Amino acid sequence: MKISVCIPIYNFDVRELVYDLKKEIKNQSIDAEIILIDDASEENFKQINKELNDRVGQFVLLEKNVGRSKIRNLFLKHADGDYLLFLDCDVKIDNENFLTNYLKEIERNRGVEVVYGNFKIDLTYSKTLRNRYSVEKEIFSVDRSSDFSLLKTVNFIIKRDIFKKFPFNEHLVNYGYEDFVFAKTLEFGNVKFSAIQNPVIHVDDTSNEVFLNKTETAISSLYQLYQNSENELFIKDIKVFKVAKKIIKFGLKNVFLNFYSLLETKIKKNLLSENPNLSYLDLFKLGLLLKKIK
Structure with a gap:
């Protein structure tokens, strides 16, 4: 069985990641x-990774940025492995048996078609809003699971x-919810799934301000999905969408937005601080979405 390690690159130095993988x-x-596809990074990163x-x-350089979804699909044209292992470019290997652990899971869990390995947070950036969100909302703690929502x-x-x-x-060109829709598509396709503890270390130094901007982009992506009724099957379980629908159903949209307008400045100030409150992030996302829904 051959593995194709697929790493989409955008403005990041992937040399350490590649060399650690090659060592194992x-x-x-x-x-x-190992297949690399660079999604039109800035020239300095192209030069760094040139070695x-x-x-x-293969190392493929794209002339134009195609986005998080399309670039992953492009690997099918370049990789010839029986399994494709996707890694974000801003991660580090945490275990010298990282690839071996995946191979063992595929061998042990006969018929498994997708395995998710989880991630850790680089402690240098553990206090940022983005990484606090990851720890509380995205990283799972059980040894293994078949719950697709973890993917x-x-x-x-x-x-x-x-x-x-x-x-x-x-169609999801911009940041946000492409992984959720992908997981739902696999789940509805009755794909055999496993989530195990085989994490990478996520080195994400995103500032609170940048993460809030990304959150706005993500909510715009969610609204884009909402505008096509065929997508409701995929997004109906997203927490912010479920709450927004209930508020609208009970005729409380304007009440909430009036309340939110009184707190919006305070909410943003907290989220940009050194001690952000994740409950405020939930309100921020809900306010953004309800403003978009007519």
Whole structure:
């Protein structure tokens, strides 16, 4: 069984990640290739990663940025592994048996088609809003699970034939909810799924201000999905969407928005502070979504 390690790159130095993967591939004699696709990064990052040209299976440079969904689908054209292992570019390997752990899970859990390995937070940035959110809302603590809602695209392996059948939704060009929709698509397709503790370390230094901007983009992506009634099946379980629908159903939208307008400045000030409150982030997202829904 061959693994294609697929790393989409955007404005990040991936040399350490690649060399750590190559070390395990060599030491454990794993049948694996590493494929890099750069999504039109800034020139300085292209130059930094240039030394990897002859040290990976393929290194593809895109002239125009295609976004988080389409770039992942592009790996099907370049990778020839039986399983595709997707890693975000801003991660580090935490275990010298990282690839081996995935291989063991596939061997042990016969018929498994998608395995998610979880992630940790680099302690240097653990207090930021983005990483507090990850710790409380995204990282799971159990040893293993078959719950598709745990799936995040930062670190997962998928059978090639399954990925061909259920690719990412390329209508989601911007940041936000592409992993949720992808997971739901796999779940509805009755794909056999496993989540295990085989984490990478996520090195995310996103400032609170940048994360709030990304949150606005994510809510815009959610609203884009909402505008097509066929997507409601995929998004109906998203917490902020469920709450917004209930508020609208009971005719309380204007009441909430009037209340929110009184607190909005205080909420943003807290979220930009050194001690952000995640409950305020929930209100911030809800306010954004309700403002968009007519």
